[in-house]
Amino acid sequence: MTYCVKINDREYKFDEEISILQAAAQAHIKIPTLCYNEKLAPYGSCRLCSVEVEGRKTLMPACVTKIENGMIVKTHSEKVRRVRRTIMELIIASHDISCNLNCLNCSRSSSCEIRQVAQEIGIHSIRIPPIEKKQSVDSSSHAIIREPSKCIVCNRCVRKCAEVQNVNVLTVANRGPKTIITTFMDRGMGNVDCTNCGQCILECPSGALHEAYHLDYVWKAIENSDKMVIVQTAPAVRVAIAEEFGFKPGTIATGQLVSGLRLLGFDKVFDTNFTADLTIMEEGTEFIKRFKSQKKLPLFTSCSPGWIKFIEHNYPEMLDNLSTCKSPQQMFGAVIKSFYAQKIGMDRDKIVVVSLMPCTAKKFEAQRNEMKGDVDYVLTTRELAKMFMQAGIKLMDLSAEDYDSPFGESSGAAELFGSSGGVMEAALRTAYEIITGHELENLNFHEVRGLKGIKEACVKIGTQEVKVAVAHGLGNARILMERIKKGEKFDFVEFMACPGGCIGGGGQPIPTNEEVIVERMTAVYDIDTLAKHRKSHENESVKRLYKEFFGEPLSERSHELLHTSYTVRH
Amino acid sequence: MEKIFLKTDFGKTIDNYEFLGLNKALRMKPSEVLEKVKENCIRGRGGAGFPAGIKWDFVAAEKSEIKFVVCNGDEGEPGTFKDRFLLENLPFKVIEGIIIAGYAVDARYGYIYIRGEYEKAIKSIRESIHKMTERKLLGKSILGSSFGFELKLIRGAGAYVCGDETSLLNSIEGKRGLSRIKPPLPAKEGLYEKPTLVNNVETLSVIAEILKYDQNIYLSLGTPKSRGTKLLSISGDVKNPGVYEIEFGKMSIMQIINDLAGGVKGSGLGFVMPGGIATNIISDEQLDTPYTYEDLEQTGSSLGSGGMIVVSKDRDYLSIVKNISDFFMNETCGTCFPCREGNRNINKMIDKMISDGKVGSQDIEIIREIKQAIGLAARCGFGQASVNSILSILEKYFEKKVYV
Numbered sequence: 001m002t003y004c005v006k007i008n009d010r011e012y013k014f015d016e017e018i019s020i021l022q023a024a025a026q027a028h029i030k031i032p033t034l035c036y037n038e039k040l041a042p043y044g045s046c047r048l049c050s051v052e053v054e055g056r057k058t059l060m061p062a063c064v065t066k067i068e069n070g071m072i073v074k075t076h077s078e079k080v081r082r083v084r085r086t087i088m089e090l091i092i093a094s095h096d097i098s099c100n101l102n103c104l105n106c107s108r109s110s111s112c113e114i115r116q117v118a119q120e121i122g123i124h125s126i127r128i129p130p131i132e133k134k135q136s137v138d139s140s141s142h143a144i145i146r147e148p149s150k151c152i153v154c155n156r157c158v159r160k161c162a163e164v165q166n167v168n169v170l171t172v173a174n175r176g177p178k179t180i181i182t183t184f185m186d187r188g189m190g191n192v193d194c195t196n197c198g199q200c201i202l203e204c205p206s207g208a209l210h211e212a213y214h215l216d217y218v219w220k221a222i223e224n225s226d227k228m229v230i231v232q233t234a235p236a237v238r239v240a241i242a243e244e245f246g247f248k249p250g251t252i253a254t255g256q257l258v259s260g261l262r263l264l265g266f267d268k269v270f271d272t273n274f275t276a277d278l279t280i281m282e283e284g285t286e287f288i289k290r291f292k293s294q295k296k297l298p299l300f301t302s303c304s305p306g307w308i309k310f311i312e313h314n315y316p317e318m319l320d321n322l323s324t325c326k327s328p329q330q331m332f333g334a335v336i337k338s339f340y341a342q343k344i345g346m347d348r349d350k351i352v353v354v355s356l357m358p359c360t361a362k363k364f365e366a367q368r369n370e371m372k373g374d375v376d377y378v379l380t381t382r383e384l385a386k387m388f389m390q391a392g393i394k395l396m397d398l399s400a401e402d403y404d405s406p407f408g409e410s411s412g413a414a415e416l417f418g419s420s421g422g423v424m425e426a427a428l429r430t431a432y433e434i435i436t437g438h439e440l441e442n443l444n445f446h447e448v449r450g451l452k453g454i455k456e457a458c459v460k461i462g463t464q465e466v467k468v469a470v471a472h473g474l475g476n477a478r479i480l481m482e483r484i485k486k487g488e489k490f491d492f493v494e495f496m497a498c499p500g501g502c503i504g505g506g507g508q509p510i511p512t513n514e515e516v517i518v519e520r521m522t523a524v525y526d527i528d529t530l531a532k533h534r535k536s537h538e539n540e541s542v543k544r545l546y547k548e549f550f551g552e553p554l555s556e557r558s559h560e561l562l563h564t565s566y567t568v569r570h
Numbered sequence: 571m572e573k574i575f576l577k578t579d580f581g582k583t584i585d586n587y588e589f590l591g592l593n594k595a596l597r598m599k600p601s602e603v604l605e606k607v608k609e610n611c612i613r614g615r616g617g618a619g620f621p622a623g624i625k626w627d628f629v630a631a632e633k634s635e636i637k638f639v640v641c642n643g644d645e646g647e648p649g650t651f652k653d654r655f656l657l658e659n660l661p662f663k664v665i666e667g668i669i670i671a672g673y674a675v676d677a678r679y680g681y682i683y684i685r686g687e688y689e690k691a692i693k694s695i696r697e698s699i700h701k702m703t704e705r706k707l708l709g710k711s712i713l714g715s716s717f718g719f720e721l722k723l724i725r726g727a728g729a730y731v732c733g734d735e736t737s738l739l740n741s742i743e744g745k746r747g748l749s750r751i752k753p754p755l756p757a758k759e760g761l762y763e764k765p766t767l768v769n770n771v772e773t774l775s776v777i778a779e780i781l782k783y784d785q786n787i788y789l790s791l792g793t794p795k796s797r798g799t800k801l802l803s804i805s806g807d808v809k810n811p812g813v814y815e816i817e818f819g820k821m822s823i824m825q826i827i828n829d830l831a832g833g834v835k836g837s838g839l840g841f842v843m844p845g846g847i848a849t850n851i852i853s854d855e856q857l858d859t860p861y862t863y864e865d866l867e868q869t870g871s872s873l874g875s876g877g878m879i880v881v882s883k884d885r886d887y888l889s890i891v892k893n894i895s896d897f898f899m900n901e902t903c904g905t906c907f908p909c910r911e912g913n914r915n916i917n918k919m920i921d922k923m924i925s926d927g928k929v930g931s932q933d934i935e936i937i938r939e940i941k942q943a944i945g946l947a948a949r950c951g952f953g954q955a956s957v958n959s960i961l962s963i964l965e966k967y968f969e970k971k972v973y974v
Contacts, residue, residue: 047907090912
């Protein structure tokens with residue numbers, strides 16, 4: 001059926017019964033919204049998308065009103081604009097903007113959605129004085145801070161946490177002016193089943209949610225001449241940080257990132273990709289061992305700290321299936337503070353390890369009792385961008401430089417860790433060659449790539465078939481875990497807490513949406529394709545590290561430094 | 571004078587209440603019962619005045635093995651207490667109406683949702699359900715027919731917004747009390763996503779009463795647009811507040827106040843909120859308005875749920891405005907921005923008016939704009955009506971003074 005709709009005096013035809021909002025978008029008309037996200041269930045709370053529909057007494061919310069054949073819609077009439085201005089004025093009054101110019105120190109000072117929407121609506125005067133809410137900041141979490149006074153209760157974080165992540169730690173409470181978003185019994189983000197994934201931060205339009213900042217600690221460490229400050233860079237950061245400087249998503253900025261970090265004053269700039277290769281050596285070997293003995297299968301990956309906390313809370317009975325490998329971030333810290341400290345003859349206490357991550361959960365991971373002290377501070381992509389700006393560094397104008405030796409070398413496989421399916425693909429490349437002893441002809445495992453929520457494949461290694469699966473986004477992780485619990489058989493499963501994997505991490509530039517994630521993903525695979533080595537076991541520096549220090553994968557020393565244990569949480 | 575129609579059977583017990591309406595209904599076809607409801611032109615008594623027969627038609631037309639009838643007894647509007655009167659004094663008639671509705675729209679399950687503070691009403695309904703189940707007036711094969719119906723009592727938890735029908739459905743399901751996005755209408759996807767008929771206590775009681783008669787009794791009462799009688803809750807500055815039944819069109823507002831409620835207390839009448847605090851006030855010159863849906867609409871106000879509040883000249887109008895604003899501010903579900911923030915900001919502005927001792931014309935202008943934004947864009951009827959009386963009092967008694 002065809003729907004003829006008149007929007008602002010022009011006829012349009014649509015094939016599907018879509019919402020007025022979607023129809024207007026197809027007609028290149030942007031209707032302002034604050035509570036809407038096409039990936040989440042419509043909620044209809046901000047009412048900014050209200051439009052005039054002929055024959056209706058009240059305005060209609062475009063996000064939830066479906067088009068009808070013959071409908072006549074006005075999206076920006078005088079009446080509509082006046083109502084939007086009033087609502088926006090009310091929102092601004094409730095958003096804790098004070099005359100102390102607290103916009104300037106907001107986490108979203110450069111990416112404020114409220115300001116953007118206010119501009120779209122054309123707020124020319126503020127007649128309603130701001131309401132002081134005086135709600136206390138929730139800093140109970142190692143990873144995520146909530147500033148409820150800034151919250152406009154659009155409910156996007158609640159829906160993201162529930163619908164996409166299926167974690168459900170946020171909720172609406174109370175009614176009337178006391179309506180707030182909070183955690184169970186107001187316990188705070190650090191005291192509930194929060195996985196620290198930070199997807200709520202990406203969803204928040206108002207700066208009411210942000211990461212627990214480490215940048216001031218890092219500045220201090222850099223200033224302290226007694227300390228050697230070493231930074232490691234995660235694979236997903238180099239394909240995203242350019243966005244913070246106005247470049248389009250998918251721009252690769254590896255070399256600029258390295259020179260920028262040197263300019264900031266880091267003593268050594270190393271690469272988490274190095275320990276990603278190391279992880280593959282350990283985890284790949286662990287898989288081969290479990291697969292041969294058919295014990296504790298399927299093996300679950302352990303790189304994503306959001307996923308780890310999720311399984312600890314929700315499926316503690318399956319913790320044995322987790323790989324005991326530390327994540328690349330933690331392996332890096334452990335190697336630096338043991339082998340490297342020894343090698344350069346420095347007291348480990350004088351070394352500060354900073355990691356640069358697309359992730360908020362990494363902040364929690366670094367504080368875990370099981371591996372406390374390996375990594376001192378964790379910066380998100382957004383925090384690092386702030387540091388560059390504070391230092392006046394125009395990152396994308398810098399010329400590219402190479403990582404420091406010896407932890408700067410990495411394979412293309414390591415870069416894949418940044419994307420959903422990447423750990424699996426990297427592990428398969430190595431496991432195949434170790435098991436069969438033959439060179440793998442086609443390195444690209446397309447079945448585990450892409451944005452499908454749960455990806456499955458049967459991979460032939462020699463005479464045996466290995467059944468693998470990949471889930472990204474904790475909502476998908478839960479679906480897959482339920483299938484596994486019901487008895488579906490897999491050998492090796494990769495789990496990532498964030499949609500798209502680390503490139504869609506809660507510490508990444510805002511916006512991080514599906515279109516942006518696709519671009520970053522393409523960049524990850526481009527880096528892999530162009531790499532000199534594309535398999536982790538071909539990394540010469542990793543080989544040397546085994547020769548000089550660890551002996552072989554799963555050796556006693558590697559167990560001591562590169563592996564960890566987990567905590568049952570209820 | 572009062573017209574006793576719905577109030578018939580006052581004080582009867584299970585032993586002498588005859589369930590005549592139900593007896594007759596069960597001997598008719600469901601479609602005939604439905605037709606009778608339509609022919610009698612009953613308008614919903616919850617406040618919106620939507621024709622009940624049309625609502626019933628929607629639900630009856632839905633094909634579903636499970637349908638529900640929900641009786642809305644979450645009477646939370648300040649100054650409205652007529653449902654309480656029915657629940658406490660005529661519980662069998664209320665339940666009878668629910669069963670008849672179930673029969674007509676082919677629903678076998680019903681809920682009656684009663685405001686939590688109505689302890690006496692809750693007790694009365696609970697005991698009545700028990701007694702009626704014992705006498706096989708509820709449960710399988712009611713009065714020996716093939717029709718069975720189960721009724722469950724739900725006690726509200728104190729949120730005014732749950733009186734909105736979709737919020738009420740959420741509340742029964744154990745969810746947060748906030749209005750649902752329509753469509754789908756409850757008639758299509760209501761309680762537990764099943765076709766659901768939601769009717770007010772008075773509406774269902776009226777239907778039980780009408781079914782007693784072979785002729786269409788309602789057509790001989792009231793005016794063409796306002797059929798039958800209406801229970802009025804009168805409160806405020808009157809000598810005899812209470813619940814009165816009147817025939818539509820037979821009395822003016824002034825007659826109701828003087829003849830039924832015993833006249834105004836104090837030094838004279840200030841203004842009247844004819845349909846409760848969500849309706850515009852009417853003042854002296856409109857007091858001759860006959861009490862009907864259509865005549866009250868003419869004045870720019872509304873009959874609402876029939877909660878008439880009378881205010882004497884002696885009152886401090888600004889503190890009344892503040893009281894009304896407090897109510898709406900605290901009772902919004904807090905979901906949609908215009909209603910939550912609009913009512914909060916209006917309240918702040920009224921606070922300031924009281925502390926400054928003056929009402930600025932710009933304040934009224936802003937409140938007028940907020941009212942328009944809420945009225946045009948809020949999520950549900952609660953918000954849309956929340957500023958009516960506040961603005962109408964300010965406009966009538968404070969705005970003019972600025973220009974005089």
